[in-house]
Structures are given as structure tokens and as C-alpha cells.
Amino acid sequence: MAQTEEKPAPTTRLGLTFSTTRQTLFVAFFTFFCAIDLSLLGLVSEQIHKYGNDWTSYPNGMFYHALGLALFATIFYLIFGLCHWALGHALILFCFFSAGVMFGTVAGILTATPFGHGLQCGNPVDSFPLQYQPFVNECSRITAIVGLSWTMFGLCVIGFFWFFFDKFSLQSRRANVYEPYVDLEAANKPLDLHKH
Numbered sequence: 001m002a003q004t005e006e007k008p009a010p011t012t013r014l015g016l017t018f019s020t021t022r023q024t025l026f027v028a029f030f031t032f033f034c035a036i037d038l039s040l041l042g043l044v045s046e047q048i049h050k051y052g053n054d055w056t057s058y059p060n061g062m063f064y065h066a067l068g069l070a071l072f073a074t075i076f077y078l079i080f081g082l083c084h085w086a087l088g089h090a091l092i093l094f095c096f097f098s099a100g101v102m103f104g105t106v107a108g109i110l111t112a113t114p115f116g117h118g119l120q121c122g123n124p125v126d127s128f129p130l131q132y133q134p135f136v137n138e139c140s141r142i143t144a145i146v147g148l149s150w151t152m153f154g155l156c157v158i159g160f161f162w163f164f165f166d167k168f169s170l171q172s173r174r175a176n177v178y179e180p181y182v183d184l185e186a187a188n189k190p191l192d193l194h195k196h
Contacts, residue, residue: 022166029162033155034081040148041074043141059113059131066109070149073102077152089167093160100156107149110142118143 018024047067051057055064077099084092110116114132121139128136135142 029155029159030081030084033152033159034078036148036151036155037074037078037081040070040145040152041078043145043148044070044074047138047141047145059129059135062109063113066106067145069102070106070145073099073106073152077102089163092163093167096156096160096163100153100160103149103152103156107146107153110146110149113142115139115142116146118146 018027044067048071055061058064058067077095080087080095080099084095087095114120114128115135115138118140120127121136121143125133125136
């Protein structure tokens with residue numbers, strides 16, 4: 001029989017974080033989650049900075065409130081994405097569910113605007129409803145906000161079900177996502193009490 005070589009236990013914090021495929025996938029997922037969230041934050045904050053904090057500066061109140069909800073959601077869930085390692089599975093599940101609701105609401109509201117699908121951005125200004133005509137030059141940015149909001153919604157749905165199955169699978173899981181590496185064979189060896 002061929003003897004298998006034992007892998008040495010990781011010794012650095014970075015090595016511990018990437019010690020299993022599961023942990024590596026979590027790092028990759030949350031890195032992508034934060035990158036998309038930052039992109040959306042930049043676009044939304046630019047729109048709010050450009051047109052101000054008064055709903056009369058926007059086509060309608062729903063449009064304004066959708067941008068406000070997007071601003072809150074991107075800031076809050078950026079903090080969640082950066083601090084997810086300190087949270088338990090139950091809180092992560094709640095955060096993914098609530099983020100999915102918020103980003104889905106933003107995407108749904110902005111998709112219903114004339115800029116929501118992006119295919120009409122090249123049309124002449126007078127082909128848009130009167131209240132949206134002053135914002136035609138923002139069509140591509142609003143379309144990008146819609147696309148990134150749908151992407152965040154999709155990531156939240158994937159994250160919710162991923163963590164749900166991770167939490168309630170029949171395999172034993174640690175309480176924390178990045179709990180340190182434990183060598184199960186070494187932990188299960190009986191202690192030799194006769195050593196002096």
C-alpha cells in the first residue's frame with residue numbers, strides 16, 4: 001500500500017483563511033459581493049450628489065426614494081460584506097434576505113422607468129416622457145444602476161441559499177465561517193498519560 005503524505009497545518013492567518021475549498025469560496029464570493037456593491041455605491045452616490053437631496057429634483061418621488069434606498073443598502077451591505085467573518089450563519093442568512101429585498105426593490109422600481117432596459121438610451125429626447133427628458137443624459141448610468149442592483153439581488157439569493165444549505169446540511173459545520181483549521185486526526189488521538 002502506498003503511504004499518503006500528510007499536509008502540514010497552516011501556520012499563518014492567510015493560510016488559515018485559505019485552508020479549505022469552502023473557505024476559499026467564501027473569500028472569493030464576498031470579494032465579488034463587495035466589488036459589485038462598491039460599483040453600485042459609486043453610481044448611486046454620484047446621482048444623489050449631482051441632483052441633490054430633494055425629490056423635486058428627480059422625475060418623481062419613487063425614483064428619488066429608490067436611489068435613497070440604494071444608497072442606504074450599498075453602505076450597509078458593504079459593511080456587512082467587509083465584516084461577514086465575525087457574524088454567525090443565522091445573522092448572515094438574515095442579512096442576505098434583507099439585502100435581497102432591498103436590492104430587488106431598487107432594481108424593480110428603476111426597471112419600470114424609461115431608462116430601465118437601456119435599449120432606448122439612444123432615442124431622441126422628445127421620445128421620452130416629459131418628466132424624464134431632463135435626465136436623458138443619465139440614461140446609461142441609470143441602466144448601470146439597474147443592472148448592478150439586479151446583480152446584487154442575484155448574489156443575495158445565491159448567498160442566502162448557499163448559507164442556508166451550509167447551515168442546515170447533514171455535515172458538521174463550525175459556528176463561524178472562518179473558524180481556524182483543526183486537524184481532526186490529531187484531536188481524536190488518545191492522550192498518553194504515562195509520558196514523563
